Amino acid sequence: MKFSSLAKVDENPIHKDMVKSKHELSLIKGDFTPSDARERVIQLIMDNLNYHSLRNLSSRERYGQSDLNSEEKIEELQMSKKQALDLFDYAEVSGRRLRIESTIKISLV
Numbered sequence: 001m002k003f004s005s006l007a008k009v010d011e012n013p014i015h016k017d018m019v020k021s022k023h024e025l026s027l028i029k030g031d032f033t034p035s036d037a038r039e040r041v042i043q044l045i046m047d048n049l050n051y052h053s054l055r056n057l058s059s060r061e062r063y064g065q066s067d068l069n070s071e072e073k074i075e076e077l078q079m080s081k082k083q084a085l086d087l088f089d090y091a092e093v094s095g096r097r098l099r100i101e102s103t104i105k106i107s108l109v
Contacts, residue, residue, distance in 0.1 A: 024105050032100060
């Protein structure tokens with residue numbers, strides 16, 4: 001995109017909202033049974049694990065070395081998955097529901 005095109009994008013009224021520095025997107029919001037919560041949260045974690053696993057594999061094949069950022073993220077996600085599963089199990093045996101609010105915050109830098 002040319003610089004003159006960028007100026008036109010910022011002037012376009014449709015894009016005015018995009019210029020603000022922070023955006024929030026709601027992914028999950030509500031009260032869930034333990035099994036529904038498990039399905040939704042574990043799927044998000046697994047999608048992220050798959051992304052970082054593929055990124056790490058690609059790095060090893062292309063550059064002969066692991067992607068350290070992805071390796072760290074894989075460890076964090078595996079710990080988060082275990083914590084989430086423990087929480088869902090506890091909610092199940094105690095007959096409780098779970099309230100989930102998941103928001104992605106995006107900032108233009």
